[in-house]
Amino acid sequence: MEKQRLDKIVASTGKWSRREVKELVRRGQILADGAAVRSADEKFDPEAVTLTVEGEPLLYRRYTWVMLNKPAGYLSATEDGRGPTVLDLLPEELRRQGLFPVGRLDRDTEGLLLLTNEGALAHALLSPKRHVDKVYYARAAGRLAEADCRAFAGGMTLEDGFQCQPAVLEILTAGETSEVLVTLREGKFHQVKRMLAARGAPVMYLERVKMGNLVLDRSLLRGKFRFLTEKETESLRRLV
Numbered sequence: 001m002e003k004q005r006l007d008k009i010v011a012s013t014g015k016w017s018r019r020e021v022k023e024l025v026r027r028g029q030i031l032a033d034g035a036a037v038r039s040a041d042e043k044f045d046p047e048a049v050t051l052t053v054e055g056e057p058l059l060y061r062r063y064t065w066v067m068l069n070k071p072a073g074y075l076s077a078t079e080d081g082r083g084p085t086v087l088d089l090l091p092e093e094l095r096r097q098g099l100f101p102v103g104r105l106d107r108d109t110e111g112l113l114l115l116t117n118e119g120a121l122a123h124a125l126l127s128p129k130r131h132v133d134k135v136y137y138a139r140a141a142g143r144l145a146e147a148d149c150r151a152f153a154g155g156m157t158l159e160d161g162f163q164c165q166p167a168v169l170e171i172l173t174a175g176e177t178s179e180v181l182v183t184l185r186e187g188k189f190h191q192v193k194r195m196l197a198a199r200g201a202p203v204m205y206l207e208r209v210k211m212g213n214l215v216l217d218r219s220l221l222r223g224k225f226r227f228l229t230e231k232e233t234e235s236l237r238r239l240v
Contacts, residue, residue, distance in 0.1 A: 001062075003043035006030065009060060010053060014096035029054045063118035064097050065228040065236075066090070069220040070113040076104040086113060089223050102126065102211075103134075103187055111137075111207035112216040114228075124240035125212065128165075131185045132239055135210035136192050142201030144171050144178040151199060152182070158194050167195070177204070212239045 007021040010030065022040045024030050030037045031052045032044060044051070051058040068086060070076070075085045078100050087095050102114040102122045116122050125132050152169035168183035178201055182192050193203045209216045213235040220226060228236075 001045050001047045003045050005040065006032070006037055006042050006044060006051075007040040009044065009046045009051070010058065012060070012097070013058065014093035016053070017096075024053060063121075063233075064094070064099060064116060065118070065233050066094070066099065066115045066225050067214065067217060067220070067228055067232075068113045068115060068225040069216060069222050070105055070110055071222040072108045072110055075107055076101040076113060083107070086115065090115075090225065105208060106190060106193075106206070109206045109208065110222065111209055112211055112214065113208070114211065114214070115225075121236060121240065125236060126187075127240075128186055130240050132212045133210070134184050134187055134208060136182045136184070137207045137209050138180050138182060138192060138196060138203050139205040140178045140180065140196045140201035140203050141176070142178060142196075142199070143174055143176065144169070144180060144196075144199065144201050145174065148199045148201075152195065156195055156198060158198055162188065162194075164188075164191070164195060181209075212236060 006025070007018040010016055010021045011018045016024065018040070021030070025037050025040045028036045032042075032049050046060045051060070068089065070086055073084070074089065075083055077085045078087055079085060086101055087099065090099065098117045099115040100117070100122070102116055103126050105111065105113055124130055149169045149171065152167045155166045156164045158164065165186050167185070170181040172179040172181065182195070184191060192206060196203050214232060217226065
């Protein structure tokens with residue numbers, strides 16, 4: 001990997017600013033392969049050098065990927081004057097890394113949301129040409145049946161004229177309230193809600209449970225997050 005300035009490498013973790021890195025170097029608190037670094041301008045290969053900061057090993061990530069179990073009430077944005085955003089659920093060191101949501105979930109929709117600072121891969125995952133499946137669990141007020149499944153599979157035309165791509169509706173339980181899984185290959189504004197409402201079953205609750213090969217980690221409580229593993233990020237790359 002191309003060599004980078006020390007202050008850029010250390011600051012990329014989000015834990016320290018470049019100014020703080022210079023002060024740490026001045027105090028001899030940053031070691032490269034066991035030797036004190038003399039200048040924050042020194043260049044290293046971040047994937048080849050062993051760095052310690054204040055006695056702790058530095059974990060370098062070229063890009064950061066996070067899985068968040070989004071709760072209701074948060075906006076899928078980096079900033080918004082209308083209320084709290086999903087970035088407010090992350091610690092300060094992660095907010096400093098320039099993370100942004102990969103796609104959007106409505107304010108009242110819960111579940112799987114990815115955040116990253118790797119723009120090219122995020123854009124590819126959201127591209128309609130890539131056909132990355134997104135799976136949602138919904139509770140809807142209405143009795144859904146096989147005819148509704150066929151309507152989803154055929155590509156519905158909504159009231160405003162929008163032509164949906166073919167989708168999958170799987171009925172888990174049917175009654176006055178139906179529980180379903182909806183699989184989309186696109187993600188237009190309120191699309192799951194609009195499609196189910198068009199079949200006479202307005203959504204009462206909506207949760208995204210899968211995106212591509214990634215399934216929502218049920219060990220994550222609402223509002224909690226974890227980093228993706230290397231295997232998981234590689235699975236995303238293979239999709240695109």
